[in-house]
Amino acid sequence: MALGVSLRDRFPVLSRTVGDGKRLVYLDNAATTQKPVEVIHAVSGFYQESNANVHRGLHTLSEEATTLYEGARKSLGFWVGVDETEVIFVRGATEGINLVAQAWGGENLGRGDRVLVTVGEHHSNLVPWQMACKRAGADLILLPLGEDDLIDKEALARELERGAKVVAFTAQGNVLGAPEDVSGVCQMARTAGALSVVDAAQAAAHRRIDRDEWGCDVLALSGHKMMGPMGIGALVGTKTFLEGTPPWMGGGEMILDVRDRDADWAPIPAKFEAGTMNVAGAVGFHAALDVMRALLDEGMEDHISGMTRLAVDGLKARDGVHLLAKGEPHGVVSFWVEAAHPHDLSHLMDQEGVAVRAGHHCAKPLHRRLGIQSSLRASFYGYNDEDDVEVFLGALDRARAYLL
Amino acid sequence: MSLDNLYRRVILDHYRSPRNKGRVKGENVIGEGKNPSCGDDLVLSIRLEGDDLVAVGWEGEGCAICCASASMLTKAIEGKRVDEALAWAESVKALVRGEEPKEDLGEVEALAGVAKFAVRVKCATLPWVALGIALDGEGEATTE
Structure with missing residues (x-):
């Protein structure tokens, strides 16, 4: 078993497309993970x-x-x-x-x-x-x-x-x-x-x-x-x-x-x-x-750490994007974007096949303390890879540009 | 993007340059709207003189669809009588459900594109539900 793209055909839903034929980039794993054929x-x-x-x-x-x-x-x-x-x-x-x-x-x-x-x-x-x-x-x-x-x-x-x-x-x-x-x-x-x-x-x-x-x-x-x-x-x-x-x-x-x-x-x-x-x-x-x-034996956690870091670095490099975490997140990256509501961004990114969570993620007191109403969250799992992170960042840029 | 039907130019325009943002002077009726699932939260501020809505403003936070809808609402109902405004609210709610509106809703018809996106219907209707609550009686609207 290998991680990332080679794992994808064991998770049938990942081979479907969304919108007008876009590959599904599923980054809402903190809400629920996809299911492998063994489970189905x-x-x-x-x-x-x-x-x-x-x-x-x-x-x-x-x-x-x-x-x-x-x-x-x-x-x-x-x-x-x-x-x-x-x-x-x-x-x-x-x-x-x-x-x-x-x-x-x-x-x-x-x-x-x-x-x-x-x-x-x-x-x-x-x-x-x-x-x-x-x-x-x-x-x-x-x-x-x-x-x-x-x-x-x-x-x-x-x-x-x-x-x-x-x-x-x-x-x-x-x-x-x-x-x-x-x-x-x-x-x-x-x-x-x-x-x-x-x-x-x-x-x-x-x-x-x-x-x-x-x-x-x-x-x-x-x-x-x-x-x-x-x-x-x-x-x-x-x-x-x-x-x-x-x-x-x-x-x-x-x-x-x-x-x-x-x-x-x-x-x-x-x-x-x-x-x-x-x-x-x-x-x-x-x-x-x-x-x-099996996936943990394959090093799934290092793989997820790598993607998390890539996403964190990519988001930090963008103006007007603010991470919620002050510490070191693992597997999830929550953020908000100036002058763009998470729901609009998430809906626009979905048109490119990118599934991210928008809202308060069932943590309203935390959002209130951070001074925001809602945020976006990308979360990774063993079947995601660096390419998914790139698609996610690109889709975010295009969605922001659209709303400007 | 295939969302162009949802984010029509007029909607983006109202979102980028919201009209009548803020509470109105002499406000005597308010309508609160909340969408617990996304946290959208807005207040309609109305000055009612007799049966006439002489001034309408709004404040709050929400997505582009919700904010544009609130902004368009204030333009559409200012100067109308209570019964006319309530009839508009019903027509707009029908419009975003994909039904043919009974009257000419002007630029508000840009919200028709929402009908194709079930998850966004609540964003568009929130200000109009809040209006109904404000004019029909006390309380807080929710689109959950």
Whole structure:
């Protein structure tokens, strides 16, 4: 397997054209990555060969489906270095964080408690905490980011000293793109007796995570940002956390016993997996992890760093273009352009086949602090190459000229 | 570029040189419009005397389509009666949905090109939705 252009024919959507026959230059990978044939085949193969509900039947298909589903859990557990019972399948990182904020927060947050998040959070690691704090009468504190776009440790220490129940933060922001010192922050949280919750949605797309190296209580990730299908992701928690947290949703499969007026919960992970799960998604996610392993072995991260630097240098060399990151972004480059609205630029660039994100990227508080309403974001993956960066920069120049 | 139908000359002109930008003197009616998905945010500032919109201004931030639409709106409805302005708003919304407008909308018809781009319809209609809210009652418009 080789990266860049030679990888493209394994991602079928990349061979399509947009507009009047323009090659697709897909640079919205931070929103979702494209899917390789392995993943597409795994999902369709599941429906063609083994579709049945899991854990419920004694017939062949149900057994096969269960084996495939639990195989995916095993693989993901291995991938992040945890026991498979510590892997809860959810729709994605957003659902995982909501589970923590609601199930754990509902039981453990009270009036006057303090919850720490950062100003750089995606709304998915901010709004669930706003909701939980409102319900509990707890205070939500937004930690500032330092000059390197990472958590300001002095501010964190100050806030922890005043007492905090939770520190919830992203391992790599979807706008600024700087990889956080996750283990350092978790260590500080643990010493202060606060729960550490890591939004790993972006980080997990770029590296193999070792939960114990991070030392977090919980982390959440999304399969679709790692070449897997949409609608499957995981909440990974320590046994202590998962066993000590009440279930979030009630329903089938999460029970041990049900009587007329109450029920006992199944052991983890089933306790948190009520109802029919996205089994095909889990099977596809398993296939995606295999592809990811191979691409990381091929040096995908150096490849992505190279493209990121090329884009950063190209943008910095242009008058009137301002980068949002002050630190060193990896994989994503967010910027704004004087006298040109991101939506206009993105729409015009799309006519040349270039797909970039325009808007607030689900990070409105961050944009407000940066003094802008919205921005453009280009984000790279293993199947992009230097040529894509050149096409992107050229399309940006032409779009700006058009609006002038 | 094949977007020429969307970014007609008159739209780019209103975008580059917005008309009636700013709040009007003696403003007594405002209409706020927000598009949460892109962050577009504008305020229509109106001085109403009896039933007449004697002065109309706008301020805010948005893409070229949204800003041009707001700029054209102020030109189009200034001096009109409330019922006439509301009828215009309905006609413009129909126009950007790809329908034939019931009346001659003048330069505002340049917005017709938006109909082909579903994601931009909300940009064009935001000021007109805000106008409806301003004149029909209190509140904030959203095109989500």
